[in-house]
Amino acid sequence: MSSKSRKKVLLMGKSGSGKTSMRSIIFRNQLAADTRRLGATIDVESSQIKFLGGLRLDLWDCGGQDSFMDSHLTSQSSTIFRSVHSLIYIFDAESPDLTSSDTHYFLKCLGALRDQNPINSDTVVESAGGADPAEGEEAEGQGPTVFILLHKMDLVPEAQQSSKLAEFEADVTKRATESGWKGNLKFYGTSIWNETLYKAWSIVIAHLMPSLSSLRSHLSHFLELSSASEVVLFERTTFLVISSVTAPSEAEDAEDWDKRRFERISTMVKAFKLGCTRIRSPFSSLTLSSPNYTAVLDTLTPETYILVLARNTIQPAAIELNIRLARPHFGKLEAIGMSK
Template identity: 45%
Template sequence: MGLRDIPGDGGDGAGWRPGGMEGHPRRRGCGNPEGRGCGGTPGPAGWFRGRRRFPGGSGSSPWPEQGEGSWGCVSASRYRGWHWDWHWHWEWDWDWDWRAEPVRVGSSDPRWASLCRCVMPSTAMKKKVLLMGKSGSGKTSMRSIIFANYIARDTRRLGATIDVEHSHVRFLGNLVLNLWDCGGQDTFMENYFTSQRDNIFRNVEVLIYVFDVESRELEKDMHYYQSCLEAILQNSPDAKIFCLVHKMDLVQEDQRDLIFKEREEDLKRLSRPLECVCFRTSIWDETLYKAWSSIVYQLIPNVQQLEMNLRNFAQIIEADEVLLFERATFLVISHYQCKEQRDVHRFEKISNIIKQFKLSCSKLAASFQSMEVRNSNFAAFIDIFTSNTYVMVVMSDPSIPSAATLINIRNARKHFEKLERVDGPKHSLLMR
């Protein structure tokens, strides 16, 4: 990979160019062919940014392919907040002055030691997910948008589901969602609770019950929901329960909070002794992605390990925010942020916008791979991360060269691939 010279961050005129190991930049003006420190000061091979080094001794590299003593190109900065505007542009809010600092990425960093430890299960795990609700409530439409790359307006041509439709969706390599989309006609619903009861409700990990917020048969909806809960309590008492109050776009905006709160209280009361989590959803905005991201999050194995690795990765490269998306659905799997942001719905908006952009690319026989948004205040990168994920990195110091952040992302891929790999039960990611 050849990197063009990029202006440096200080008054020393320093920039970047390939050097040291193949494909990695070194400081301009370094006479050492191994890419060691500038100004006659020896330093480890590799690359870094800024005029001073992060203190620390030599050691094995956190990126095994780079060899010993590699340096990471990162900067320290923090921004006040950012959010996505639905009108397809970015809005940012700034009131801080920041400067870049280099950070040593090496085994001497305790954050990296913790990042590199993770135990993965030995076999693929299938999770049974029931998608239930009255006919016409919108179950198949939302499933098609999330998992089959439909756009909202195209769901109008979908017909009613007959009996049960099965689909298998692979997440993060070793997680397979066994999705049961159950038709909601009265005849089918009655069969689910009688002749098919054991088959339908056995070994369920998640029950998702969809309510049409404008249904004229609310009492019947509640009756069927209670029947589902009774069957779940008998056959899968540990299942997680989610209720989606759907088609909220049909409710007047000033009434949505009140109506949803009332419905949520009723559902939680009816669900006892089981607990349910309620979401308001619509296929026409980001609420659908918020709900499904939260549901899938509950099913991801070792999600705490993944979050720890993502947090440590973000801290090492000193990113302000890092998001991990599932590659096919663009659901948010995990994220790290250094501070609270004012737009709490920004993740779902990103998912929705990028998913729509991916679909537009596919119509042109092209594939979406990466995106960079940069101005004088920030830089945001969306790039392929592992075989099952995309990553978004937000840096609040725009003076950092794009090449540096992209190399950091590229170098982290191997470690996050290992988090998804199906290996023996005793396999762990340890520093070598």
């Protein structure tokens, strides 16, 4: 398997910050409430996740207890930090050591990442923030990317969340720069209790996916041909948003649409799918109609679901037919790794 289709991603951060919780929810379909039963991760738990177009994600969930962190950074340093595609570093927003020992370990990890990937010394640091998943693509080929999540934001009063994030960002940016770190530093707040987790991981996954921009142009074409208002593509296992296109004719109305709608759909459909599994009735597709719009969610390729939103002058059966007709084309794209 080529290194292009196999990507090593490190999940690091202090013990109890929520690394295994995120992994269980995103990749193992667990509910947020079930993560309360998780024990501390011993050493490293690595898992392989097969993705869209033959992409294999090697996810290393690194135990965050001090003794493990010390060993990751010393005796195991080359094993852990070599050939890393991305580092996702989780900070617990409620930790009393947020700006002391937590950041100290983070800076050490950046140092180890740089030491073990010497050719790519201009490593880019990037948060999982921003509006479009495709933006994660830009750092491709510039060395390991570092995503920083300020997690458990549900424990911070809502009115203080953005100022807390901004202060944290300023502090860590300053210290990373002082430690010789180059590149941008952006941060993003997450919580397992709302859609912010999906937003962040969609951006991480989009960064790992090759040629998202070409996929986007195919989706645009589909949107145009089917006279839809919006089209969203979800990865099948995680239900993370891979790409989306909104019709230019809807631009004005779309201003008022919920900015977090894709992530909310991810969360809701995942819960619904879990419910279906529990009653042994596998989820296949979903049609919803409101006074103005119709939405159809259906399988597009073996690895993806598509959500098509259209003005309700368009019959659901017409949307379903268009999806059926588009399947062979998108199936072919997926088969060639969506790389052209």
